[in-house]
Amino acid sequence: MRTKDKMIAGFSKFSKPEKLAWLAKHFFTSGPMDVAREFASFWHTNVEAQRLFDGISENTLTNFYMPYGVAPNFMINNKAYCIPMVIEESSVVAAAASGAKYWSNRGGFKATVLSMTKVGHVHFIWHGDPVKFYSFFNAIKDKLIAGVKDITANMEKRGGGITNLELLYLPEVEEGYYQLKADFNTCDAMGANFINSVLEGFAAILIDEAAQYEEFNGVEQDLQVVMSILSNYTPECIVRSEVSCKVGELGNFGTMDAKEFAQKFVRAVHIAKNDSYRAATHNKGIYNGIDAVVIATGNDFRAIEACGHAYAARNGKYASLSDAKIENDTFTFSITVPLAVGTVGGLTKIHPLAKRSLELLGNPSAAELMGIIASVGLAQNFAAVRSLVTTGIQKGHMKMHLNNILTHFKANPIEKESALAYFEEAAISFSSVRLYLESLRTQGQGQASLINTGS
Numbered sequence: 001m002r003t004k005d006k007m008i009a010g011f012s013k014f015s016k017p018e019k020l021a022w023l024a025k026h027f028f029t030s031g032p033m034d035v036a037r038e039f040a041s042f043w044h045t046n047v048e049a050q051r052l053f054d055g056i057s058e059n060t061l062t063n064f065y066m067p068y069g070v071a072p073n074f075m076i077n078n079k080a081y082c083i084p085m086v087i088e089e090s091s092v093v094a095a096a097a098s099g100a101k102y103w104s105n106r107g108g109f110k111a112t113v114l115s116m117t118k119v120g121h122v123h124f125i126w127h128g129d130p131v132k133f134y135s136f137f138n139a140i141k142d143k144l145i146a147g148v149k150d151i152t153a154n155m156e157k158r159g160g161g162i163t164n165l166e167l168l169y170l171p172e173v174e175e176g177y178y179q180l181k182a183d184f185n186t187c188d189a190m191g192a193n194f195i196n197s198v199l200e201g202f203a204a205i206l207i208d209e210a211a212q213y214e215e216f217n218g219v220e221q222d223l224q225v226v227m228s229i230l231s232n233y234t235p236e237c238i239v240r241s242e243v244s245c246k247v248g249e250l251g252n253f254g255t256m257d258a259k260e261f262a263q264k265f266v267r268a269v270h271i272a273k274n275d276s277y278r279a280a281t282h283n284k285g286i287y288n289g290i291d292a293v294v295i296a297t298g299n300d301f302r303a304i305e306a307c308g309h310a311y312a313a314r315n316g317k318y319a320s321l322s323d324a325k326i327e328n329d330t331f332t333f334s335i336t337v338p339l340a341v342g343t344v345g346g347l348t349k350i351h352p353l354a355k356r357s358l359e360l361l362g363n364p365s366a367a368e369l370m371g372i373i374a375s376v377g378l379a380q381n382f383a384a385v386r387s388l389v390t391t392g393i394q395k396g397h398m399k400m401h402l403n404n405i406l407t408h409f410k411a412n413p414i415e416k417e418s419a420l421a422y423f424e425e426a427a428i429s430f431s432s433v434r435l436y437l438e439s440l441r442t443q444g445q446g447q448a449s450l451i452n453t454g455s
Contacts, residue, residue: 012059019061049352056350068296068353070360071097075108076241076375083376084357085292090403092288092380099379099386106245109378111371114238117163118340120195120230122180122203126210128220130169133178136216137167140209144180148201155194160185162198180206183236188366190299190342192230199228232303233310234340241374242334243382250331253390262331264389265324269333272320279320282381283312286321286335289380293373297361298347298354307338322381335378339370405433415440 006026011019020039024032039062044050054060066086071093074081083100085093103109126133145162152161164183171177180202184195203225210216210223250258272282287305294301312321322335343366347354358364361372402423406416419436426432 016054016061019059023061052350052352056347066295069093071100071376071379073097073104074100074372074375074379075104076111076372078108079362081361081372083293083372084296084360085289085376086295087288087292089288092292095383095387096289096292096376096379099381099383103243103379103382106243106249109241109243109371109375111239111241111375113367113370114240114336115236116185116367116370117236118184118186118191118195118230118234119236120182120184120199120228122182122199122206122228123226124178124180124203124206125174125176125224125226126178126220127176127222128216132215132220133169134167136210136213137180139213140205141165143209144202144205147205148198151194151197151201155186155189155191158187160187160191186342188343189345190340190366191345192300192303193345195230196228199230203228232306232340234307234338235311235314236338237340238336238338239370239374240334240336241371241378242332243378244330244332247326247329247331253386256390261386261389262326265331265333265385266326268385268389269320269322269324273323274319276318279312279318282320282322282385283309285384286337286377286381290337290339290373290377293376294341296354296357297341297343297369298349298351298357299341300346304339304341307340311338322378333378333382335374335381337374337377339373341369341373342366343369402428402433405430406437409434409437411437 008022011022014022017036020036021032024030024035028035042062042065044053044063050063053063066088067090069085069087069090071083071085074083083096085096087093145165148162155161161184162182163185164181166181168179168181169177170179180199182195182199182202184191184198186194207223207225211221213221247262248258250261252258253261256264269282272278287301287308290304290308291301294304308321309318312318321337322333324331324333326332342348343358343364348358349355358369361369364372402420403416405428406419411419415437418440419433422436423433426436
């Protein structure tokens with residue numbers, strides 16, 4: 001088939017059956033009926049619900065299901081939570097629940113929101129004397145803020161809005177490059193659309209005022225706006241969560257006593273603070289927990305991860321987002337992480353399970369949700385590092401992964417029960433499970449042969 005035959009105009013206007021038929025013809029190797037049948041099998045039986053899901057994205061064909069689980073026993077700021085988590089890896093939910101249960105008996109998590117400021121920029125080019133432009137900005141600053149009142153009025157009624165507006169001159173980036181930097185408080189909304197609307201309003205006013213400013217002439221009135229957009233890097237929308245107890249209260253871990261465990265744990269975190277190779281995996285584990293809650297509550301995990309990783313590299317080297325220390329015989333483990341989340345607007349009120357997730361959490365404010373999410377990330381990180389410095393990560397991880405391996409090999413219920421019992425003690429790997437199932441099936445065939453021959 002020629003490449004040009006795989007290109008199409010107006011695809012978005014096709015019905016789902018038409019989209020599937022075209023894809024089956026040009027891209028899938030299996031038969032059109034098989035493709036259509038499999039995709040349709042994941043459609044929601046509730047027609048209205050399916051229409052809702054179809055409208056959330058573009059060119060939707062079907063639903064891609066992810067497991068929705070919960071991690072109980074979280075004690076955060078002396079309040080009990082059962083946390084919704086959407087993730088495909090069972091060991092993540094198990095680890096979060098394990099970390100939560102462990103710390104629920106040691107005072108729980110203490111979460112504090114340090115700031116909730118979000119930021120956006122109007123990026124523009126202007127060639128002229130910077131001193132003259134700063135004078136221009138000071139002259140029109142009040143006009144800029146007044147000019148977007150129709151956008152900010154409702155947010156201001158809720159206690160939010162624009163909290164700061166400043167001009168930045170950055171010729172080291174590009175000649176004549178400026179930023180109009182605005183800080184925002186978006187209350188319980190994530191606020192992306194609100195921020196972008198305000199910024200585009202600023203850009204229009206900026207261009208109009210520059211064209212009329214009497215102190216400018218010629219090229220100085222030619223102001224070029226490059227773009228107006230929020231930043232997903234929000235180092236001032238930040239939350240801290242920590243757990244602590246006396247070293248002796250940590251308990252023993254097999255033959256390892258509490259003191260040795262605490263020392264190894266702190267060293268492991270210290271390595272992640274100083275080695276970027278380790279930090280990447282360390283922080284990935286944190287986001288295993290964070291992302292799962294963010295998705296469950298209808299927030300944007302891509303934006304939150306991008307921000308977190310940028311924050312982890314804020315000092316010029318990528319490092320751990322968590323810290324651990326022993327002082328005065330007290331073990332403290334903490335995380336400080338930026339989290340721009342919302343509990344109103346977007347998917348939080350559209351997706352039915354996002355609404356249920358927020359209800360499960362007690363319909364928290366954005367600030368409370370920040371504390372919850374950070375605490376889950378810390379619990380996840382604690383469970384992972386605990387495993388690393390004691391039994392090793394694979395023992396627990398592969399045990400949780402065993403069911404997936406058995407499913408891959410199409411194990412029946414009897415085979416699964418036998419394998420689960422066998423691998424309680426045996427080492428789990430893809431090949432060891434395959435060999436065990438082959439052995440079971442060979443034995444089963446031999447027994448069937450004996451029965452058939454009457455022996």
